Amino acid sequence: MKNNNSQLFLLLDDFKNEDEVSNFFEKNMSAIFKNLVHIKTKWRIPCCDLEDNKRTIDALAFYNKKGERERLVLLEYKHNDPKNPISQLLGYFNILRDNKGNLVSLEKRYNKFLTENGRKKEFVEWEDFNSNQKKNFWKNRILIAVAPFFDKNRKQEAKREEEKIILIKVKKYVSKYNKKDEFVSISLVENSYKELLGMSSESIIIQIPKKEKQLENNQETLIHIPERVGESKEKENNEPSLERFLAGKEIDKKEKDKMLKIDELIRQIFGKEKKIKLTHGYLVYYDNIDKKQAKGQILGIKLTKKECSIWLEDNQTTKAFVSKPYTSNSPAKNLTRLTNIKNDEEYNKIMEILEEYLSQFKEQI
The missing domain is CATH 3.90.1150 (Aspartate Aminotransferase, domain 1)
Structure with a gap:
């Protein structure tokens, strides 16, 4: 890598498909977003009669910042798919919220994560929520759409007060000077979500470890995007x-x-x-x-x-x-x-x- 005063010249070598995007975030979610924990890829929503392809969320995660209430996080990944990720996210969320049994299923998933990581829940059991607590749980959900780019209509749609969906642009590159060095750029469309997600910057580059080693939270692999990333x-x-x-x-x-x-x-x-x-x-x-x-x-x-x-x-x-x-x-x-x-x-x-x-x-x- 060059020093901070140099430009990082990269060749676009984008993800081949949606599964590659999904696998990258599954392995590295907490390294990218310090406040989020990945729970399940391609999670099928329980307690509904829809076809599998209409009830499978690309990723289930939770907001897990110490001292703060847990929050539901749903992610939808797009590669070269014309479908609207915003409408998909809202559709999945409405199915989850409108079926009472889904809250219990979500809590079981979250408790399993805590047990596997030797942690305890800081707040009251979800099944003991009163009506206001349930309302706030669904109100405070975090919906994230990930894609190579978003047009003007999608950006406006995501800003609506009742929706507030986080848009994240992601692309994969290789170094101009060493094709084995792979990088992923991750950029928030709205910078205001940086602190919520626990990102070090609104635009970052991650160097993908060789031999598919998973990123560790203590690895110094996150670097700021230079003012200009040259695609040569x-x-x-x-x-x-x-x-x-x-x-x-x-x-x-x-x-x-x-x-x-x-x-x-x-x-x-x-x-x-x-x-x-x-x-x-x-x-x-x-x-x-x-x-x-x-x-x-x-x-x-x-x-x-x-x-x-x-x-x-x-x-x-x-x-x-x-x-x-x-x-x-x-x-x-x-x-x-x-x-x-x-x-x-x-x-x-x-x-x-x-x-x-x-x-x-x-x-x-």
């Missing part, structure tokens, strides 16, 4: 990159950092699917192998000393931006909506719209 390619020296594009520009560091954030957002959503080319002084992100095709160009960037221009495709999301007819100096025929980032307010606006804009392209792939 085998032939990086010959490939255009935003860093190289910016290096030749006499632009303030603050403006360069904004562009790096845009690049990071693209990489978070698409991973290594997005390629880059330089054309007419623009840096253009595209899909197609044939760079001469106009299709597949999703975003263009042009920088001058005074401002940064972002070129996007004309669609419903970008209607608020200036329309610029294609010319021979344009980045691509389909990129005809233009916005200039001149201040932080404009930058924040484009970042909000970009996430929705890019997610639409992701869904078309």
Whole structure:
């Protein structure tokens, strides 16, 4: 690993499927979230007549911070699944809450964990709860959705007062310099949940121990995500990159950092699917192998000393931006909506719209 002043350059080598994500969190949950304990993977909800695939929760866990009341935790993992994890979590929770026998089943699971770990319950038995205590138990549940990215609609849905679902973005990488060194990045969409979960930071990288050794709480394996995590390619020296594009520009560091954030957002959503080319002084992100095709160009960037221009495709999301007819100096025929980032307010606006804009392209792939 490099020191804290260096960048950590990683190649995206994402989880192959949902089971890999599930296994990672099963082994390392308490190392990542100090206040949570993993109880059961693929836990089938008892006391209901639903089909197995409609009653199996990806993971059952509990909030287990010393001196505080235990809390139910349900986790739903997604990899490349279009199903809405938020609606799934709420559906599972409603089934649990609405059947009286499930509280007893949950307590048995939790007591088994305490016994196996030589611990005792600090508070009253759940089966002795009065009506208010039962109400508070269900009210204080923690629901967590884990996926590579969340679009704008999912983020808004998770923020609703009556739902309050925690969204966590997770991706797996390998070191650019040693493919055997594997890392997982874990980022909270809402930073306010950091203390609740017991995370050391709202964004962390875990280096996965070799030979599948499980993380120990006392291992120094949690490290902060650097300001920039570079996702490189085998032939990086010959490939255009935003860093190289910016290096030749006499632009303030603050403006360069904004562009790096845009690049990071693209990489978070698409991973290594997005390629880059330089054309007419623009840096253009595209899909197609044939760079001469106009299709597949999703975003263009042009920088001058005074401002940064972002070129996007004309669609419903970008209607608020200036329309610029294609010319021979344009980045691509389909990129005809233009916005200039001149201040932080404009930058924040484009970042909000970009996430929705890019997610639409992701869904078309």
